[in-house]
Amino acid sequence: xxxxxxxxxxxxxxxxxxxxxxxxxxxxxxxxxxxxxxxxxxxxxxxxxxxxxxxxxxxxxxxxxxxxxxxxxxxxxxxxxxxxxxxxxxxxxxxxxxxxxxxxxxxxxxxxxxxxxxxxxxxxxxxxxxxxxxxxxxxxxxxxxxxxxxxxxxxxxxxxxxxxxxxxxxxxxxxxxxxxxxxxxxxxxxxxxxxxxxxxxxxxxxxxxxxxxxxxxxxxxxxxxxxxxxxxxxxxxxxxxxxxxxxxxxxxxxxxxxxxxxxxxxxxxxxxxxxxxxxxxxxxxxxxxxxxxxxxxxxxxxxxxxxxxxxxxxxxxxxxxxxxxxxxxxxxxxxxxxxxxxxxxxxx
Amino acid sequence: xxxxxxxxxxxxxxxxxxxxxxxxxxxxxxxxxxxxxxxxxxxxxxxxxxxxxxxxxxxxxxxxxxxxxxxxxxxxxxxxxxxxxxxxxxxxxxxxxxxxxxxxxxxxxxxxxxxxxxxxxxxxxxxxxxxxxxxxxxxxxxxxxxxxxxxxxxxxxxxxxxxxxxxxxxxxxxxxxxxxxxxxxxxxxxxxxxxxxxxxxxxxxxxxxxxxxxxxxxxxxxxxxxxxxxxxxxxxxxxxxxxxxxxxxxxxxxxxxxxxxxxxxxxxxxxxxxxxxxxxxxxxxxxxxxxxxxxxx
Numbered sequence: 001x002x003x004x005x006x007x008x009x010x011x012x013x014x015x016x017x018x019x020x021x022x023x024x025x026x027x028x029x030x031x032x033x034x035x036x037x038x039x040x041x042x043x044x045x046x047x048x049x050x051x052x053x054x055x056x057x058x059x060x061x062x063x064x065x066x067x068x069x070x071x072x073x074x075x076x077x078x079x080x081x082x083x084x085x086x087x088x089x090x091x092x093x094x095x096x097x098x099x100x101x102x103x104x105x106x107x108x109x110x111x112x113x114x115x116x117x118x119x120x121x122x123x124x125x126x127x128x129x130x131x132x133x134x135x136x137x138x139x140x141x142x143x144x145x146x147x148x149x150x151x152x153x154x155x156x157x158x159x160x161x162x163x164x165x166x167x168x169x170x171x172x173x174x175x176x177x178x179x180x181x182x183x184x185x186x187x188x189x190x191x192x193x194x195x196x197x198x199x200x201x202x203x204x205x206x207x208x209x210x211x212x213x214x215x216x217x218x219x220x221x222x223x224x225x226x227x228x229x230x231x232x233x234x235x236x237x238x239x240x241x242x243x244x245x246x247x248x249x250x251x252x253x254x255x256x257x258x259x260x261x262x263x264x265x266x267x268x269x270x271x272x273x274x275x276x277x278x279x280x281x282x283x284x285x286x287x288x289x290x291x292x293x294x295x296x297x298x299x300x301x302x303x304x305x306x307x308x309x310x311x312x313x314x315x316x317x318x319x320x321x322x323x324x325x326x327x328x329x330x331x332x333x334x335x336x337x338x339x340x341x342x343x344x345x346x347x348x
Numbered sequence: 349x350x351x352x353x354x355x356x357x358x359x360x361x362x363x364x365x366x367x368x369x370x371x372x373x374x375x376x377x378x379x380x381x382x383x384x385x386x387x388x389x390x391x392x393x394x395x396x397x398x399x400x401x402x403x404x405x406x407x408x409x410x411x412x413x414x415x416x417x418x419x420x421x422x423x424x425x426x427x428x429x430x431x432x433x434x435x436x437x438x439x440x441x442x443x444x445x446x447x448x449x450x451x452x453x454x455x456x457x458x459x460x461x462x463x464x465x466x467x468x469x470x471x472x473x474x475x476x477x478x479x480x481x482x483x484x485x486x487x488x489x490x491x492x493x494x495x496x497x498x499x500x501x502x503x504x505x506x507x508x509x510x511x512x513x514x515x516x517x518x519x520x521x522x523x524x525x526x527x528x529x530x531x532x533x534x535x536x537x538x539x540x541x542x543x544x545x546x547x548x549x550x551x552x553x554x555x556x557x558x559x560x561x562x563x564x565x566x567x568x569x570x571x572x573x574x575x576x577x578x579x580x581x582x583x584x585x586x587x588x589x590x591x592x593x594x595x596x597x598x599x600x601x602x603x604x605x606x607x608x609x610x611x612x613x614x615x616x617x618x619x620x621x622x623x624x625x626x627x628x629x630x631x632x633x634x635x636x637x638x639x640x641x642x643x644x645x
Contacts, residue, residue, distance in 0.1 A: 043564045091543065092523040107524055187560045190502045220382050228557045230564065232548035233508035237522055244509070253400035267556035274394060278409070282391040283360040293555055297605040309593055314365040328363050331389040335412065337458040343408040343455045348401070 023049040023228035026057060026105055031115040032166055034121045041122065044068075050101050057085055057096035060126070067301075073126035080240060084176030087126050088115045093238035116182035132185075133176045136192045140218065142199035147210035162207045169202040169248055171241045178245050181238035183230060190224045194235035194245035197226055201248035204255065216261040217253050224251050227267035257346050264348060268291045272348040282330030287315065289338075352479055353383040355417040355424045355467070357390050359431040361585040365475035367462040370488040370586050372425050372614040373472060375628055378529055379621040380480060380488060387424070389416045393434040395586075407448070408455045410438035415456065417467040424469045427614070429505035429584035432471045436512055470516040471506055473583040473613055476640065477527050478518045480550045490622035493537035496579055497615065499572035500528030500606075501591070502541055502546050503584035522546060528613070530582065535620035537585025542575040544568035559601065565590050566602030573608055579637065583613040 026048060033041035036290040047068050050059065057075060063072045074084040078097045085096040090108040104112055114126075121128040148156075179185055185193045191200040192200075219225040226249045235245040253271070258335050270293040272275040275284030286305075291299050309315045315326075330336070349356070362370040377384045390413040394406040414435060417424035426432040442449040443465045453462055470478075476485065507513065509521040520527055525546050529539040550564030572580055575594060582588055591598070592610045599606040608631070617626045625631070625641040 067508065084424065090523065107521060183558075184553075185565055186559055187563045192359065222556050228553055228560060230548050230550055230557075231552045232504040234504075234548070236509040236511075236559075249639065250396075250399055250403060254403050257401060268401075271397045274392060274398040274401070274634055277360075278392050278398075283363055284392045286360065286364045290555070305593055305597070308596075308634050312593075313367075313632045314589075314593065314634065326364075330391055332459075335389075335461070336391045336409065338459055339404065339408050339412060339455055342458055343405045345402050345404050 023051050024102060024105055025110065026050045026059075026101065028063065029111055029155045030063060030071075030125075031119065031122070032125055034124050035122065036124075040286070041119065045252060050105070052100075052102055054101045055091065055097055055183065056087070056094055056101050056104070059101055060085075060087075065077045072124040081173060081278075083173035086117050086175040086177045086180075086240075088117055088180075089117075093117065093240075095175055095177065095240035098240050117176055121180075126182075130176055132189075133174075133179050133193070133195065136179075136196040137199060139192060139224075140196045140200040140215055141211050142196075142203060142205075144203060144206055144209045146198065146208050156208050158207065164203055165205040167248070168241070168243050169198050171243055172198055172202070174241060177238040177240060178235035178243075181234040183232060183234065184228055185318055186227055188223065192219065192224050193229050194229075194249065197252060197282045198243060198245045198248045199254055204252075213259065213261065215327055216252070216256050216259060220256045220261050220263070222265060222267055226256075257348060262348060266293045266298070268348055274346075275340060277327065279340060281327040282333045282336050284328050287326070306322050351381060351383055351561035352475070353405075353422060354472075354475060355420050355422040356384045356386045356472075357393075357417070357424050357426050357431055357435065358415060359428040359585070360384060360392050360395075361427065361589065362427055364613065365503075365589060366521055366585045368615065369427055369588075370614045372612055372623070373616045375618045375623050376476075376614045376621065377448070379618070381619040382475075382480065384425075385420060385422065387413065387416050389413075393431045394430075396432050396434060396559070398433065399437075404451075406434070407438045407441060408452050410435050411442060411452050411463040412456060412461060414439060414467055414469070415461040415463055417469075418464055418467045418575070422467065423475070424467050425472045425475050425554070425562075426469065427472050427583075428586065429471065429503040430586055431504035432469065433512075435469050436516065439465065440512055453480070453580055468516065471583060473506065473527060473531070474517045474520075476617070477531060482530055485531070487535045487619070489535055489620045491620055493532070493535045493616070493620050495578050496537050497514065497540050498532045498537045499542060499575070499577035499580045499584040500525075500532060500545050501549070501568060501572070501580050501587055501610075502528060503582055503587045504548050506583060507546060528583070530538050531613070531617070534580070535617065537616075537620075540572060540575045540577045542577075544571040549587040549590045551586040554590065554594075560588070561603035562598045565594065566598040566604070566606070568600055569595070569598060569606050570604055573604075573606065577608060579611055579616075579617045581611045587611065588612055595635050607632060607635065609635050611637070 028046045029043050032044050046063050060073050077082045077083040080098045090113045116122045116126045184191045199216045202271045203209050204215045262268045272291050273292045399406040502525045510522050532539040548564050550561035554561045588610050617630045
């Protein structure tokens with residue numbers, strides 16, 4: 001028995017450095033709004049002594065219990081599982097029940113700005129209308145689609161390797177933190193968003209699923225699909241389950257090419273077209289990538305900018321004629337050419 | 349302090365549309381006595397787009413670039429946030445996944461190279477701040493930037509994902525970054541505090557989602573202008589290209605007149621160290637800083 005207790009070593013308290021004072025005075029500048037009665041939102045300040053073990057959810061509770069019973073927010077499990085209590089603190093997406101309050105005080109100072117995930121969707125205080133999130137989530141068919149024998153003799157087994165393909169995408173709790181941290185969701189109403197893409201990835205790589213091609217076709221569309229991702233990594237930072245949605249977005253991009261779903265368009269040609277310059281020069285050919293991606297007819301959109309760049313010397317003549325031989329060559333270019341030849345896994 | 353020596357990964361932009369980024373980087377290094385060896389063998393990093401097409405191939409090509417810094421036994425510095433991100437992502441992937449590293453090295457062996465994982469990769473901004481030191485830079489300032497309100501624009505790929513960059517960027521927090529603000533302070537300029545300093549400029553969807561791209565760039569620029577910025581400064585040439593060359597179009601989409609010179613981080617440092625605007629290529633900007641430096645007209 002003694003060897004067993006050694007294996008399951010208890011929590012080592014020596015490793016935890018507690019340098020914070022026991023309590024800190026914190027002011028919560030809190031977003032207040034009731035869509036039924038208020039014309040505009042306003043901010044109320046609540047000041048309280050915050051202990052070192054208190055979570056952001058504890059502070060929301062204290063606003064409601066000690067200051068104003070009408071303060072509204074969603075909460076349920078208190079264990080980082082239900083995904084109800086997503087809010088923003090100083091612009092940072094936060095799952096209130098997982099986030100230590102004084103950690104944020106250390107980062108942002110003694111006044112914390114407490115806001116809903118999306119101010120424009122606010123219904124009452126921290127509560128927002130998540131309809132767009134759920135609609136987009138539903139759009140990617142976020143479940144296993146399979147023709148299943150209702151009375152199977154065996155369970156449909158998954159090997160460890162097959163299970164590992166999901167990566168961590170299965171851990172999503174649909175809290176919406178990544179979705180409402182995504183700047184594209186704010187600008188492009190059709191964009192499915194990082195949480196929906198994560199779900200699309202999760203079920204497309206599931207070996208039991210048969211709807212992968214439909215999901216790849218949906219996410220390949222310019223507008224709603226992955227090609228509108230701006231690569232800001234806000235989603236990776238916002239996720240309380242450390243899922244890294246943008247990693248799944250890159251996987252979806254790759255799968256579209258691997259499975260022949262990607263059709264030549266401005267975005268796919270832009271991705272694949274990097275190789276054109278790299279094969280010739282080692283560098284990207286900045287002028288060629290635009291004309292190749294847009295097609296010669298599409299180039300008219302960029303003429304004005306090109307003229308401005310040429311005037312400023314950004315497209316320059318001193319190293320050759322623009323569009324023809326102005327890109328310098330790297331040393332040992334043959335290595336890059338050889339590596340592309342032997343390492344490229346698919347074509348457009 | 350012993351002389352700092354780095355292997356410089358220039359990236360494509362500094363060799364093509366932003367020659368002023370390379371010249372100002374070398375000017376800063378020269379003024380501060382930092383030795384730079386340019387990796388002339390290094391290819392494009394893929395800029396996240398090649399990664400979308402073929403992630404494995406992108407890892408192979410980035411690993412090759414890193415090999416050349418390893419051969420020199422030097423830390424590789426980048427002058428583009430996106431080069432930094434993609435090089436660091438490859439390094440992280442290979443250093444944590446022995447199976448992937450073996451597959452990549454199998455390809456590299458065909459051209460006589462091997463990725464070992466011995467070189468660090470960091471952006472020049474953090475080499476200046478963490479290795480050279482702000483106090484030391486402060487001592488070298490010849491032309492204080494005290495007459496300017498300068499809006500720091502951090503660029504996504506230096507600060508996110510924080511987990512990846514944590515060791516190379518001095519633990520910068522993506523929600524409350526301070527490095528550029530501190531650098532502006534050290535050069536005696538006035539850093540502009542505005543909420544979009546750590547947001548996205550939209551560069552990467554310029555072609556396929558032009559409207560999104562213009563709105564994101566516009567939001568940031570208007571925010572900087574409304575907080576009294578005379579200049580914007582960024583460590584990323586892609587942010588620079590988006591905000592400098594497309595300023596007119598961005599203004600049209602946002603419905604505002606936007607006139608804001610966007611400097612590369614090394615240009616700002618070089619100006620304070622006494623370089624002339626011409627030396628560091630301010631004339632290569634579409635939005636000229638003529639109201640600040642008439643000689644660039």
